[in-house]
Amino acid sequence: MLRAEGLVKTYRAPDGGPIPVLKGIDLKVAAGELVVILGASGSGKSTLLNLLGLLEDPDAGGVWFGGERVNVLGRSARSRARGRFVGFVFQSFLLLPSLTALENVLLAARYAGRAGPTTRQRALALLDELGVLERRDHYPPQISGGEQQRVAFCRAVLNDPPLLLADEPTGNLDDANARVILESLRARARAGAAVVVVGHRPEAAEGASAVFRLQNGALA
């Protein structure tokens, strides 16, 4: 489902000096697999996920979705590929402040042209599963970080994406809510999704098909 080869990314410091973050990452994730990548803060986890989700361009290397090399596509073909394949759980949630929790969850379905009554029912069921149903009509600034994280998770999974990329999806949650999200990610892998989770909590590794450590720009 997902393949990455030789991904390299170097940022520039304010003084122009290089910050080498990824030094040649290879990764393969098949449908039904849950891959966990652990790494310290600043090790490049978000950078890697952004490259895998086509949100940023690598300096070198390639990304393939289902056999198609996607990182070289033009802007609109790339966003179509992203819409078709990827559910992205952002570390910083990225909920739109002018939309309610429910409207935020429905956003992905709206982009995919699938916003009907059935989708609305599924969105409500997801919010319920994640314990934030009673927040459906609240705006993001009115709810806690942990609640925003759960709403953002619902948005990412609503379309049942074949590839799910989750950036510290339990970073703001207590243990009980973290377990709900991790169990949901595992269930999605069992149902056939390719799932990549990055984080620093070793609990995320439970039930994973493979666990890697990101260190010094390389996966081990």
Ligand SMILES: Nc1ncnc2c1ncn2[C@@H]1O[C@H](COP(=O)(O)OP(=O)(O)O)[C@@H](O)[C@H]1O
């Ligand atoms: N846009 C950017 N410009 C310059 N440096 C960046 C940029 N984004 C990330 N970095 C640097 O790259 C390194 C990895 O960042 P990140 O991928 O966010 O790490 P993690 O998610 O593991 O905490 C950090 O040292 C960070 O400061």
Ligand SMILES: [Mg+2]
């Ligand atoms: Mg990060």
